[in-house]
Amino acid sequence: MIDLKDISRVYQVGSEQVYALNKANLHIDPGEFVSIIGPSGSGKSTLMNIIGCLDTADSGTYLLDGTPIEDYSENELARIRNRKIGFVFQSFNLISKLTAEENVELPLIYQKVPRAERKERVEKALARVDLQKRAKHLPTELSGGQQQRVAIARAIVTRPSLILADEPTGNLDSKTTVEIMDIFHELHDASNTIVLITHDDDVARQASRIVRIKDGQLTEVGA
Protein backbone atom coordinates (compact mmCIF):
# COMPACT_ATOMS: atom_id res chain seq x y z
CA MET A 1 0.00 0.00 0.00
CA ILE A 2 2.43 2.62 1.25
CA ASP A 3 6.08 1.79 1.06
CA LEU A 4 8.66 4.41 1.99
CA LYS A 5 12.29 3.36 1.61
CA ASP A 6 15.22 5.49 2.76
CA ILE A 7 13.28 8.68 2.15
CA SER A 8 15.24 11.88 2.70
CA ARG A 9 14.16 15.43 2.30
CA VAL A 10 16.66 18.21 2.76
CA TYR A 11 15.93 21.90 3.21
CA GLN A 12 18.47 24.58 2.67
CA VAL A 13 18.31 26.97 5.59
CA GLY A 14 20.82 29.74 4.92
CA SER A 15 24.10 27.96 4.32
CA GLU A 16 23.08 24.92 6.36
CA GLN A 17 21.38 21.78 5.15
CA VAL A 18 18.60 20.58 7.41
CA TYR A 19 17.34 17.02 7.11
CA ALA A 20 13.58 17.09 7.69
CA LEU A 21 13.53 13.39 6.86
CA ASN A 22 16.64 11.30 7.06
CA LYS A 23 16.43 7.87 5.48
CA ALA A 24 12.94 7.28 6.84
CA ASN A 25 11.29 3.90 6.27
CA LEU A 26 7.62 3.10 6.61
CA HIS A 27 5.35 0.35 5.38
CA ILE A 28 1.59 0.48 5.68
CA ASP A 29 -0.68 -2.33 4.54
CA PRO A 30 -4.10 -1.80 2.98
CA GLY A 31 -6.84 -1.38 5.56
CA GLU A 32 -4.49 -0.29 8.31
CA PHE A 33 -5.23 2.63 10.64
CA VAL A 34 -1.87 4.16 11.46
CA SER A 35 -1.17 7.26 13.44
CA ILE A 36 2.06 9.16 13.13
CA ILE A 37 2.95 11.12 16.21
CA GLY A 38 5.68 13.61 16.85
CA PRO A 39 6.33 17.08 18.24
CA SER A 40 6.40 20.07 15.95
CA GLY A 41 9.59 20.36 13.98
CA SER A 42 10.04 16.62 13.90
CA GLY A 43 9.51 16.35 10.16
CA LYS A 44 5.86 15.46 10.56
CA SER A 45 4.61 17.95 7.98
CA THR A 46 7.30 16.96 5.52
CA LEU A 47 6.35 13.31 5.89
CA MET A 48 2.72 14.15 5.40
CA ASN A 49 3.53 16.22 2.28
CA ILE A 50 5.50 13.35 0.80
CA ILE A 51 2.92 10.68 1.64
CA GLY A 52 0.24 13.05 0.32
CA CYS A 53 2.15 13.59 -2.92
CA LEU A 54 2.25 17.32 -2.30
CA ASP A 55 6.01 17.11 -2.42
CA THR A 56 8.58 14.59 -3.60
CA ALA A 57 11.56 13.20 -1.75
CA ASP A 58 15.15 14.13 -2.53
CA SER A 59 16.23 10.53 -2.30
CA GLY A 60 14.72 7.14 -1.56
CA THR A 61 11.70 5.44 -3.09
CA TYR A 62 8.01 5.81 -2.37
CA LEU A 63 5.51 3.29 -3.67
CA LEU A 64 1.86 4.28 -3.32
CA ASP A 65 -0.50 1.48 -4.25
CA GLY A 66 2.36 -0.07 -6.16
CA THR A 67 2.97 3.10 -8.14
CA PRO A 68 6.38 4.70 -7.68
CA ILE A 69 6.02 8.40 -6.88
CA GLU A 70 9.09 10.05 -8.26
CA ASP A 71 9.95 13.28 -9.93
CA TYR A 72 6.52 13.61 -11.37
CA SER A 73 5.42 16.88 -12.79
CA GLU A 74 3.09 18.98 -10.73
CA ASN A 75 0.15 18.01 -12.93
CA GLU A 76 0.85 14.29 -12.60
CA LEU A 77 1.09 14.63 -8.82
CA ALA A 78 -2.21 16.51 -8.84
CA ARG A 79 -3.77 13.62 -10.73
CA ILE A 80 -2.46 11.09 -8.22
CA ARG A 81 -3.70 13.19 -5.28
CA ASN A 82 -7.06 13.50 -6.94
CA ARG A 83 -7.53 9.75 -7.49
CA LYS A 84 -5.64 8.05 -4.67
CA ILE A 85 -5.60 10.36 -1.67
CA GLY A 86 -8.30 11.95 0.41
CA PHE A 87 -7.07 14.82 2.57
CA VAL A 88 -8.47 15.92 5.91
CA PHE A 89 -6.75 19.01 7.30
CA GLN A 90 -6.56 20.57 10.73
CA SER A 91 -8.18 23.80 9.52
CA PHE A 92 -10.79 21.95 7.42
CA ASN A 93 -9.72 23.81 4.26
CA LEU A 94 -13.14 24.06 2.72
CA ILE A 95 -13.68 26.66 0.01
CA SER A 96 -15.73 29.31 1.71
CA LYS A 97 -17.71 30.41 -1.34
CA LEU A 98 -18.95 26.91 -2.09
CA THR A 99 -21.71 25.09 -0.25
CA ALA A 100 -21.04 21.82 1.57
CA GLU A 101 -22.15 19.71 -1.38
CA GLU A 102 -20.20 21.82 -3.88
CA ASN A 103 -17.08 21.38 -1.77
CA VAL A 104 -17.59 17.62 -1.75
CA GLU A 105 -18.27 17.63 -5.48
CA LEU A 106 -15.06 19.48 -6.40
CA PRO A 107 -12.64 16.51 -6.57
CA LEU A 108 -15.15 14.66 -8.76
CA ILE A 109 -15.32 17.64 -11.12
CA TYR A 110 -11.54 17.49 -11.43
CA GLN A 111 -11.91 13.77 -12.21
CA LYS A 112 -14.41 14.69 -14.94
CA VAL A 113 -17.05 12.42 -13.44
CA PRO A 114 -20.41 12.94 -15.22
CA ARG A 115 -22.89 15.18 -13.47
CA ALA A 116 -25.51 12.59 -12.55
CA GLU A 117 -22.94 10.26 -11.01
CA ARG A 118 -21.40 13.18 -9.16
CA LYS A 119 -24.71 14.08 -7.55
CA GLU A 120 -25.24 10.53 -6.43
CA ARG A 121 -21.76 10.08 -4.96
CA VAL A 122 -21.85 13.46 -3.20
CA GLU A 123 -25.15 12.52 -1.60
CA LYS A 124 -23.75 9.20 -0.42
CA ALA A 125 -20.60 10.78 0.98
CA LEU A 126 -22.61 13.39 2.88
CA ALA A 127 -24.89 10.68 4.21
CA ARG A 128 -21.81 8.80 5.38
CA VAL A 129 -20.93 11.71 7.67
CA ASP A 130 -24.59 12.35 8.48
CA LEU A 131 -24.77 15.80 6.92
CA GLN A 132 -27.37 15.43 4.13
CA LYS A 133 -29.48 18.10 5.75
CA ARG A 134 -26.65 20.62 5.63
CA ALA A 135 -25.79 20.05 1.98
CA LYS A 136 -26.79 23.53 0.82
CA HIS A 137 -25.06 25.39 3.65
CA LEU A 138 -21.91 27.42 3.29
CA PRO A 139 -18.95 26.44 5.51
CA THR A 140 -19.41 29.62 7.56
CA GLU A 141 -22.90 28.43 8.48
CA LEU A 142 -21.55 25.17 9.89
CA SER A 143 -19.89 24.35 13.21
CA GLY A 144 -16.27 23.23 13.30
CA GLY A 145 -17.25 19.60 13.69
CA GLN A 146 -19.68 19.83 10.81
CA GLN A 147 -17.04 21.50 8.64
CA GLN A 148 -14.61 18.74 9.40
CA ARG A 149 -17.28 16.19 8.50
CA VAL A 150 -17.77 17.94 5.15
CA ALA A 151 -14.01 17.73 4.69
CA ILE A 152 -14.13 14.00 5.43
CA ALA A 153 -16.97 13.57 2.94
CA ARG A 154 -14.83 15.39 0.37
CA ALA A 155 -11.94 13.04 1.19
CA ILE A 156 -13.94 9.84 0.77
CA VAL A 157 -16.08 10.83 -2.19
CA THR A 158 -13.34 9.81 -4.64
CA ARG A 159 -12.98 6.39 -2.95
CA PRO A 160 -9.26 7.00 -2.41
CA SER A 161 -6.67 4.35 -1.64
CA LEU A 162 -5.59 6.38 1.34
CA ILE A 163 -7.21 8.85 3.71
CA LEU A 164 -4.56 11.21 4.99
CA ALA A 165 -5.57 13.25 8.02
CA ASP A 166 -3.32 16.00 9.31
CA GLU A 167 -4.27 16.92 12.91
CA PRO A 168 -7.95 16.49 12.03
CA THR A 169 -9.05 17.21 15.60
CA GLY A 170 -6.54 19.97 16.34
CA ASN A 171 -9.12 22.73 16.07
CA LEU A 172 -11.98 20.89 17.74
CA ASP A 173 -13.20 20.56 21.32
CA SER A 174 -13.07 17.17 23.02
CA LYS A 175 -16.70 16.27 22.37
CA THR A 176 -16.43 16.96 18.64
CA THR A 177 -13.07 15.18 18.63
CA VAL A 178 -14.85 12.03 19.75
CA GLU A 179 -17.42 12.45 16.97
CA ILE A 180 -14.75 12.84 14.33
CA MET A 181 -12.68 9.95 15.66
CA ASP A 182 -15.81 7.81 15.56
CA ILE A 183 -16.14 8.54 11.87
CA PHE A 184 -12.52 7.51 11.34
CA HIS A 185 -13.17 4.27 13.19
CA GLU A 186 -16.20 3.61 11.03
CA LEU A 187 -14.15 4.29 7.91
CA HIS A 188 -11.46 1.96 9.19
CA ASP A 189 -14.06 -0.72 9.85
CA ALA A 190 -15.19 -0.28 6.24
CA SER A 191 -11.59 -1.30 5.34
CA ASN A 192 -10.29 2.13 4.38
CA THR A 193 -6.59 2.82 4.84
CA ILE A 194 -6.11 5.75 7.19
CA VAL A 195 -2.97 7.65 8.11
CA LEU A 196 -3.50 10.13 10.90
CA ILE A 197 -0.85 12.65 11.78
CA THR A 198 -1.06 14.22 15.22
CA HIS A 199 0.88 15.45 18.21
CA ASP A 200 -1.92 14.36 20.59
CA ASP A 201 -1.18 11.03 22.31
CA ASP A 202 -4.85 10.41 23.13
CA VAL A 203 -5.83 10.71 19.50
CA ALA A 204 -2.84 8.70 18.33
CA ARG A 205 -3.62 5.87 20.69
CA GLN A 206 -6.93 5.21 18.98
CA ALA A 207 -5.16 3.92 15.88
CA SER A 208 -4.30 0.27 15.56
CA ARG A 209 -0.67 1.15 15.04
CA ILE A 210 1.42 4.11 16.14
CA VAL A 211 4.58 5.38 14.51
CA ARG A 212 6.69 8.02 16.22
CA ILE A 213 8.69 10.53 14.23
CA LYS A 214 11.71 12.21 15.71
CA ASP A 215 14.56 14.05 14.03
CA GLY A 216 13.52 12.79 10.65
CA GLN A 217 13.49 9.15 11.67
CA LEU A 218 10.52 6.87 12.15
CA THR A 219 10.14 4.32 14.94
CA GLU A 220 7.29 1.94 15.70
CA VAL A 221 5.67 2.39 19.11
CA GLY A 222 4.63 -0.74 20.99
CA ALA A 223 5.40 -2.94 18.06
Added chain:
Amino acid sequence: MIQAFKMAMKSISGNKFRAFLTMLGIIIGVMALVILVSLVSGATGTVTDTISSLGSNLLTVTISDDKGAPVTLDTLDEWMADPQIGLAAPSATTTATGKYSSTTKTVTVYGATPAYAPINGQSVLLGRFLTQADVENHTGVCVITEKTAEDMVGYTDCLGEEISLDGRKFTIVGIMKNDDESLTGILTKDNMTAYIPYTTLMRLSSTVSSTITSFSVSAPADGNVTTTEAAMKRLLLERFEDDEDAFSLLSQNMLEDAMSSVTGILTVLLGGIAAISLIVGGIGIMNIMLVTVTERTREIGIRKAIGAGRGVILQQFLLESVVLCMIGCAIGVFLSWVVLRLISVMVASMGISFGLEWGVVAIAVAFCFAIGVIFGLYPANKAAKLPPIEALHYGG
Protein backbone atom coordinates in the same frame (compact mmCIF):
# COMPACT_ATOMS: atom_id res chain seq x y z
CA MET B 1 -15.93 24.43 -18.72
CA ILE B 2 -19.49 25.11 -17.59
CA GLN B 3 -18.41 24.39 -14.03
CA ALA B 4 -15.49 26.78 -14.41
CA PHE B 5 -17.84 29.42 -15.79
CA LYS B 6 -20.18 29.00 -12.84
CA MET B 7 -17.26 29.33 -10.45
CA ALA B 8 -16.10 32.50 -12.20
CA MET B 9 -19.58 34.00 -11.93
CA LYS B 10 -19.75 33.03 -8.29
CA SER B 11 -16.44 34.60 -7.52
CA ILE B 12 -17.38 37.83 -9.33
CA SER B 13 -20.82 38.07 -7.76
CA GLY B 14 -19.27 37.38 -4.37
CA ASN B 15 -17.75 40.83 -4.46
CA LYS B 16 -20.09 42.88 -6.60
CA PHE B 17 -18.93 46.35 -5.71
CA ARG B 18 -15.29 45.56 -6.34
CA ALA B 19 -16.19 43.78 -9.56
CA PHE B 20 -18.13 46.84 -10.66
CA LEU B 21 -15.25 49.21 -9.88
CA THR B 22 -12.91 46.93 -11.77
CA MET B 23 -15.24 46.81 -14.72
CA LEU B 24 -15.68 50.58 -14.70
CA GLY B 25 -12.48 51.04 -16.68
CA ILE B 26 -13.72 48.62 -19.33
CA ILE B 27 -17.22 50.12 -19.29
CA ILE B 28 -15.87 53.64 -19.85
CA GLY B 29 -13.46 52.44 -22.50
CA VAL B 30 -16.17 50.59 -24.40
CA MET B 31 -18.52 53.56 -24.13
CA ALA B 32 -15.84 55.93 -25.41
CA LEU B 33 -15.08 53.64 -28.32
CA VAL B 34 -18.65 52.83 -29.32
CA ILE B 35 -20.13 56.29 -28.79
CA LEU B 36 -17.37 58.26 -30.48
CA VAL B 37 -17.17 56.02 -33.52
CA SER B 38 -20.97 55.81 -33.81
CA LEU B 39 -21.24 59.61 -33.58
CA VAL B 40 -18.63 60.18 -36.25
CA SER B 41 -20.15 57.67 -38.59
CA GLY B 42 -23.69 58.90 -37.93
CA ALA B 43 -22.66 62.46 -38.67
CA THR B 44 -20.72 61.35 -41.73
CA GLY B 45 -23.71 59.44 -43.00
CA THR B 46 -25.94 62.46 -42.66
CA VAL B 47 -23.48 64.83 -44.30
CA THR B 48 -22.79 62.41 -47.13
CA ASP B 49 -26.50 61.96 -47.71
CA THR B 50 -26.93 65.71 -47.85
CA ILE B 51 -24.11 66.07 -50.33
CA SER B 52 -25.40 63.38 -52.63
CA SER B 53 -28.92 64.74 -52.46
CA LEU B 54 -27.55 67.99 -53.80
CA GLY B 55 -27.24 66.44 -57.22
CA SER B 56 -24.04 64.60 -57.64
CA ASN B 57 -24.24 64.42 -61.41
CA LEU B 58 -22.74 67.88 -61.69
CA LEU B 59 -19.18 68.50 -62.86
CA THR B 60 -17.47 71.82 -62.54
CA VAL B 61 -14.72 72.74 -64.98
CA THR B 62 -12.34 75.61 -64.42
CA ILE B 63 -9.87 76.55 -67.14
CA SER B 64 -6.68 78.22 -66.07
CA ASP B 65 -4.72 78.19 -69.35
CA ASP B 66 -6.60 78.04 -72.62
CA LYS B 67 -3.45 77.55 -74.81
CA GLY B 68 -4.82 79.97 -77.39
CA ALA B 69 -7.95 77.89 -77.92
CA PRO B 70 -10.47 79.65 -75.74
CA VAL B 71 -13.72 77.93 -74.84
CA THR B 72 -16.74 79.88 -76.05
CA LEU B 73 -20.49 79.36 -76.04
CA ASP B 74 -20.13 77.66 -79.41
CA THR B 75 -17.60 75.23 -77.97
CA LEU B 76 -20.04 74.31 -75.23
CA ASP B 77 -22.75 73.74 -77.88
CA GLU B 78 -20.37 71.44 -79.77
CA TRP B 79 -19.63 69.48 -76.58
CA MET B 80 -23.28 69.19 -75.71
CA ALA B 81 -23.68 67.27 -78.98
CA ASP B 82 -21.48 64.50 -77.53
CA PRO B 83 -23.80 61.65 -76.46
CA GLN B 84 -21.89 61.14 -73.21
CA ILE B 85 -22.38 64.71 -72.13
CA GLY B 86 -25.68 66.13 -71.06
CA LEU B 87 -25.83 69.86 -70.69
CA ALA B 88 -23.11 72.48 -70.30
CA ALA B 89 -23.56 76.01 -69.08
CA PRO B 90 -21.03 78.72 -68.33
CA SER B 91 -20.76 80.00 -64.80
CA ALA B 92 -20.18 83.71 -64.68
CA THR B 93 -21.38 86.05 -62.00
CA THR B 94 -21.04 89.62 -61.01
CA THR B 95 -22.72 91.80 -58.47
CA ALA B 96 -24.74 94.77 -59.48
CA THR B 97 -26.82 97.41 -57.82
CA GLY B 98 -30.41 96.55 -58.46
CA LYS B 99 -33.13 99.19 -58.43
CA TYR B 100 -36.89 99.04 -58.62
CA SER B 101 -38.70 102.30 -58.06
CA SER B 102 -37.32 103.37 -54.69
CA THR B 103 -35.85 100.01 -53.62
CA THR B 104 -32.13 99.53 -54.02
CA LYS B 105 -30.40 96.24 -53.32
CA THR B 106 -27.20 94.46 -54.22
CA VAL B 107 -28.01 91.72 -56.66
CA THR B 108 -25.94 88.73 -57.69
CA VAL B 109 -26.20 88.56 -61.46
CA TYR B 110 -25.64 85.24 -63.24
CA GLY B 111 -24.77 85.15 -66.93
CA ALA B 112 -26.76 82.17 -68.05
CA THR B 113 -27.72 80.09 -71.05
CA PRO B 114 -30.91 78.03 -71.43
CA ALA B 115 -29.02 75.00 -70.07
CA TYR B 116 -28.33 76.72 -66.77
CA ALA B 117 -31.65 76.05 -65.06
CA PRO B 118 -31.89 72.31 -65.80
CA ILE B 119 -28.21 71.70 -64.91
CA ASN B 120 -28.71 73.26 -61.52
CA GLY B 121 -32.04 71.60 -61.02
CA GLN B 122 -34.00 74.83 -60.88
CA SER B 123 -37.44 75.36 -62.24
CA VAL B 124 -39.52 78.27 -63.32
CA LEU B 125 -42.49 79.40 -61.23
CA LEU B 126 -43.89 82.01 -63.57
CA GLY B 127 -43.08 83.08 -67.12
CA ARG B 128 -40.06 81.48 -68.80
CA PHE B 129 -36.32 80.99 -68.38
CA LEU B 130 -33.80 82.54 -70.76
CA THR B 131 -33.89 81.24 -74.33
CA GLN B 132 -31.30 80.68 -77.03
CA ALA B 133 -32.65 83.77 -78.79
CA ASP B 134 -32.05 85.87 -75.68
CA VAL B 135 -28.43 84.72 -75.62
CA GLU B 136 -27.90 85.33 -79.35
CA ASN B 137 -29.49 88.78 -79.30
CA HIS B 138 -27.99 90.03 -76.03
CA THR B 139 -31.51 90.98 -74.98
CA GLY B 140 -32.19 93.02 -71.90
CA VAL B 141 -34.35 90.50 -70.14
CA CYS B 142 -33.89 88.89 -66.77
CA VAL B 143 -35.26 86.09 -64.68
CA ILE B 144 -35.30 86.64 -60.93
CA THR B 145 -35.97 84.42 -57.97
CA GLU B 146 -39.21 84.45 -56.03
CA LYS B 147 -37.40 85.91 -53.04
CA THR B 148 -35.93 88.72 -55.15
CA ALA B 149 -39.32 89.52 -56.62
CA GLU B 150 -40.90 89.73 -53.18
CA ASP B 151 -38.11 91.80 -51.68
CA MET B 152 -37.51 94.21 -54.55
CA VAL B 153 -40.74 94.49 -56.47
CA GLY B 154 -42.95 93.70 -53.53
CA TYR B 155 -44.96 90.86 -55.08
CA THR B 156 -44.29 87.65 -56.95
CA ASP B 157 -46.36 88.08 -60.10
CA CYS B 158 -44.27 90.89 -61.52
CA LEU B 159 -43.68 89.69 -65.09
CA GLY B 160 -43.16 92.58 -67.49
CA GLU B 161 -41.91 94.94 -64.79
CA GLU B 162 -38.54 96.52 -65.33
CA ILE B 163 -35.69 96.57 -62.87
CA SER B 164 -32.37 98.24 -63.41
CA LEU B 165 -29.05 96.52 -62.81
CA ASP B 166 -26.11 98.92 -62.64
CA GLY B 167 -28.27 101.43 -64.48
CA ARG B 168 -29.35 99.16 -67.35
CA LYS B 169 -33.00 98.33 -67.71
CA PHE B 170 -34.05 94.68 -67.71
CA THR B 171 -37.54 93.35 -68.32
CA ILE B 172 -38.55 90.56 -65.98
CA VAL B 173 -39.62 87.59 -68.08
CA GLY B 174 -39.60 84.82 -65.50
CA ILE B 175 -39.68 84.03 -61.80
CA MET B 176 -37.70 81.07 -60.46
CA LYS B 177 -38.98 78.89 -57.68
CA ASN B 178 -37.22 79.32 -54.39
CA ASP B 179 -34.68 76.55 -54.42
CA ASP B 180 -34.04 74.85 -51.13
CA GLU B 181 -32.78 71.58 -52.48
CA SER B 182 -29.56 72.25 -54.31
CA LEU B 183 -26.34 73.35 -52.68
CA THR B 184 -26.28 76.68 -54.54
CA GLY B 185 -29.93 77.18 -53.72
CA ILE B 186 -29.33 76.75 -50.00
CA LEU B 187 -26.22 78.91 -50.01
CA THR B 188 -27.92 81.76 -51.88
CA LYS B 189 -31.30 81.53 -50.17
CA ASP B 190 -31.28 85.08 -48.85
CA ASN B 191 -29.44 86.65 -51.75
CA MET B 192 -31.04 88.83 -54.40
CA THR B 193 -30.48 86.88 -57.57
CA ALA B 194 -31.03 87.69 -61.22
CA TYR B 195 -30.26 85.60 -64.30
CA ILE B 196 -29.53 87.48 -67.53
CA PRO B 197 -28.26 86.14 -70.88
CA TYR B 198 -24.54 85.33 -70.76
CA THR B 199 -23.92 87.62 -73.71
CA THR B 200 -25.69 90.49 -71.98
CA LEU B 201 -23.56 89.99 -68.86
CA MET B 202 -20.45 90.41 -71.08
CA ARG B 203 -21.54 93.98 -71.64
CA LEU B 204 -22.46 94.62 -68.02
CA SER B 205 -19.25 93.31 -66.48
CA SER B 206 -15.69 93.95 -67.54
CA THR B 207 -14.52 90.59 -66.20
CA VAL B 208 -16.87 88.47 -68.30
CA SER B 209 -15.95 87.96 -71.94
CA SER B 210 -16.78 85.51 -74.68
CA THR B 211 -13.96 83.37 -73.33
CA ILE B 212 -15.47 81.01 -70.79
CA THR B 213 -13.19 80.09 -67.89
CA SER B 214 -15.64 78.20 -65.78
CA PHE B 215 -18.63 76.05 -66.62
CA SER B 216 -20.82 73.28 -65.31
CA VAL B 217 -21.52 70.02 -67.07
CA SER B 218 -24.20 67.48 -66.31
CA ALA B 219 -24.55 63.84 -67.29
CA PRO B 220 -27.19 62.92 -69.86
CA ALA B 221 -30.49 61.76 -68.40
CA ASP B 222 -29.67 58.11 -69.07
CA GLY B 223 -25.92 58.29 -68.39
CA ASN B 224 -23.83 58.38 -65.27
CA VAL B 225 -21.49 61.03 -64.03
CA THR B 226 -18.39 58.83 -64.17
CA THR B 227 -18.54 58.32 -67.92
CA THR B 228 -19.38 61.97 -68.41
CA GLU B 229 -16.39 62.91 -66.32
CA ALA B 230 -14.16 60.69 -68.46
CA ALA B 231 -15.62 62.07 -71.69
CA MET B 232 -15.21 65.64 -70.50
CA LYS B 233 -11.65 65.01 -69.50
CA ARG B 234 -10.89 63.53 -72.93
CA LEU B 235 -12.39 66.54 -74.70
CA LEU B 236 -10.47 68.97 -72.52
CA LEU B 237 -7.19 67.11 -72.98
CA GLU B 238 -7.70 67.14 -76.76
CA ARG B 239 -8.27 70.84 -76.70
CA PHE B 240 -5.45 71.76 -74.34
CA GLU B 241 -2.58 69.76 -75.82
CA ASP B 242 -2.82 66.95 -73.27
CA ASP B 243 -1.92 69.31 -70.46
CA GLU B 244 -3.71 68.22 -67.33
CA ASP B 245 -2.69 71.37 -65.52
CA ALA B 246 -4.54 73.63 -67.94
CA PHE B 247 -7.89 72.87 -66.33
CA SER B 248 -9.45 71.39 -63.26
CA LEU B 249 -12.40 69.06 -63.25
CA LEU B 250 -14.32 68.78 -60.00
CA SER B 251 -17.14 66.40 -59.30
CA GLN B 252 -19.17 66.00 -56.16
CA ASN B 253 -17.92 62.45 -55.98
CA MET B 254 -14.54 63.95 -55.24
CA LEU B 255 -16.08 66.00 -52.47
CA GLU B 256 -17.57 62.84 -51.01
CA ASP B 257 -14.25 61.05 -51.33
CA ALA B 258 -12.43 63.85 -49.55
CA MET B 259 -15.11 63.89 -46.89
CA SER B 260 -14.91 60.17 -46.29
CA SER B 261 -11.12 60.20 -46.04
CA VAL B 262 -11.33 62.97 -43.44
CA THR B 263 -13.93 61.11 -41.40
CA GLY B 264 -11.97 57.88 -41.84
CA ILE B 265 -8.96 59.51 -40.20
CA LEU B 266 -11.20 60.96 -37.51
CA THR B 267 -12.68 57.55 -36.77
CA VAL B 268 -9.27 55.92 -36.48
CA LEU B 269 -8.01 58.73 -34.24
CA LEU B 270 -10.99 58.67 -31.89
CA GLY B 271 -11.05 54.87 -31.94
CA GLY B 272 -7.36 54.88 -31.03
CA ILE B 273 -7.92 57.18 -28.06
CA ALA B 274 -10.81 55.02 -26.88
CA ALA B 275 -8.67 51.92 -27.32
CA ILE B 276 -6.08 53.45 -25.00
CA SER B 277 -8.73 53.89 -22.32
CA LEU B 278 -9.71 50.25 -22.83
CA ILE B 279 -6.11 49.21 -22.28
CA VAL B 280 -6.03 51.28 -19.10
CA GLY B 281 -9.20 49.42 -18.07
CA GLY B 282 -7.37 46.18 -18.80
CA ILE B 283 -4.57 47.17 -16.45
CA GLY B 284 -7.23 47.68 -13.78
CA ILE B 285 -8.46 44.16 -14.43
CA MET B 286 -4.95 42.77 -14.15
CA ASN B 287 -4.40 44.64 -10.91
CA ILE B 288 -7.53 43.29 -9.29
CA MET B 289 -6.86 39.79 -10.59
CA LEU B 290 -3.43 39.88 -8.94
CA VAL B 291 -5.09 40.92 -5.68
CA THR B 292 -7.62 38.13 -6.12
CA VAL B 293 -4.89 35.55 -6.65
CA THR B 294 -3.15 36.65 -3.45
CA GLU B 295 -6.41 36.67 -1.52
CA ARG B 296 -7.28 33.24 -2.74
CA THR B 297 -3.86 31.67 -2.37
CA ARG B 298 -5.24 29.29 0.22
CA GLU B 299 -8.18 28.34 -1.97
CA ILE B 300 -5.74 27.63 -4.79
CA GLY B 301 -3.78 25.42 -2.39
CA ILE B 302 -6.91 23.50 -1.40
CA ARG B 303 -7.93 23.02 -5.00
CA LYS B 304 -4.47 21.79 -5.90
CA ALA B 305 -4.37 19.44 -2.91
CA ILE B 306 -7.59 17.78 -3.96
CA GLY B 307 -6.40 17.37 -7.50
CA ALA B 308 -6.62 20.52 -9.59
CA GLY B 309 -3.76 20.66 -12.10
CA ARG B 310 -2.14 23.84 -13.33
CA GLY B 311 -4.39 23.95 -16.37
CA VAL B 312 -7.53 23.89 -14.25
CA ILE B 313 -6.36 26.77 -12.05
CA LEU B 314 -5.12 28.75 -15.06
CA GLN B 315 -8.44 28.24 -16.81
CA GLN B 316 -10.38 29.29 -13.72
CA PHE B 317 -8.62 32.61 -13.25
CA LEU B 318 -8.35 33.36 -16.95
CA LEU B 319 -12.06 32.73 -17.32
CA GLU B 320 -12.77 35.01 -14.40
CA SER B 321 -10.83 37.84 -15.99
CA VAL B 322 -12.46 37.28 -19.39
CA VAL B 323 -15.93 37.11 -17.84
CA LEU B 324 -15.20 40.32 -15.92
CA CYS B 325 -14.18 42.04 -19.17
CA MET B 326 -17.14 40.70 -21.13
CA ILE B 327 -19.65 41.80 -18.50
CA GLY B 328 -18.02 45.23 -18.52
CA CYS B 329 -18.20 45.21 -22.29
CA ALA B 330 -21.90 44.30 -22.29
CA ILE B 331 -22.69 47.05 -19.79
CA GLY B 332 -20.61 49.48 -21.83
CA VAL B 333 -22.41 48.61 -25.06
CA PHE B 334 -25.80 48.91 -23.37
CA LEU B 335 -24.94 52.32 -21.87
CA SER B 336 -23.58 53.44 -25.25
CA TRP B 337 -26.90 52.53 -26.79
CA VAL B 338 -28.72 54.56 -24.12
CA VAL B 339 -26.44 57.57 -24.60
CA LEU B 340 -26.77 57.42 -28.38
CA ARG B 341 -30.54 57.29 -28.07
CA LEU B 342 -30.45 60.34 -25.79
CA ILE B 343 -28.24 62.25 -28.21
CA SER B 344 -30.51 61.27 -31.10
CA VAL B 345 -33.51 62.62 -29.25
CA MET B 346 -31.69 65.84 -28.41
CA VAL B 347 -30.60 66.51 -31.99
CA ALA B 348 -33.74 65.12 -33.60
CA SER B 349 -34.55 68.60 -34.91
CA MET B 350 -31.34 68.57 -36.95
CA GLY B 351 -32.49 65.46 -38.78
CA ILE B 352 -29.40 63.52 -37.71
CA SER B 353 -29.83 60.14 -36.11
CA PHE B 354 -27.18 58.15 -34.27
CA GLY B 355 -27.45 54.41 -33.88
CA LEU B 356 -25.10 51.75 -32.57
CA GLU B 357 -22.53 50.94 -35.21
CA TRP B 358 -22.51 47.14 -35.14
CA GLY B 359 -19.07 47.07 -36.67
CA VAL B 360 -17.56 48.97 -33.78
CA VAL B 361 -19.56 46.93 -31.26
CA ALA B 362 -18.00 43.80 -32.74
CA ILE B 363 -14.57 45.41 -32.50
CA ALA B 364 -15.25 46.41 -28.88
CA VAL B 365 -16.30 42.86 -27.98
CA ALA B 366 -13.26 41.35 -29.65
CA PHE B 367 -11.00 43.92 -28.01
CA CYS B 368 -12.48 43.29 -24.55
CA PHE B 369 -12.04 39.57 -25.01
CA ALA B 370 -8.41 40.08 -26.00
CA ILE B 371 -7.87 42.37 -23.01
CA GLY B 372 -9.44 39.80 -20.69
CA VAL B 373 -7.09 37.14 -21.99
CA ILE B 374 -3.95 39.26 -22.18
CA PHE B 375 -4.31 40.97 -18.82
CA GLY B 376 -5.72 37.85 -17.16
CA LEU B 377 -2.91 35.61 -18.34
CA TYR B 378 -0.23 36.90 -16.01
CA PRO B 379 -2.30 36.68 -12.78
CA ALA B 380 -3.80 33.33 -13.84
CA ASN B 381 -0.38 31.94 -14.59
CA LYS B 382 0.86 33.22 -11.27
CA ALA B 383 -1.99 31.36 -9.55
CA ALA B 384 -1.36 28.19 -11.53
CA LYS B 385 2.31 28.19 -10.61
CA LEU B 386 1.77 28.52 -6.85
CA PRO B 387 3.34 25.49 -5.15
CA PRO B 388 0.53 23.57 -3.43
CA ILE B 389 2.27 23.20 -0.05
CA GLU B 390 3.02 26.90 0.30
CA ALA B 391 -0.43 27.87 -0.91
CA LEU B 392 -2.02 25.46 1.55
CA HIS B 393 -0.21 26.90 4.53
CA TYR B 394 -0.62 30.49 3.39
CA GLY B 395 -2.07 32.65 6.14
CA GLY B 396 -2.78 29.78 8.43
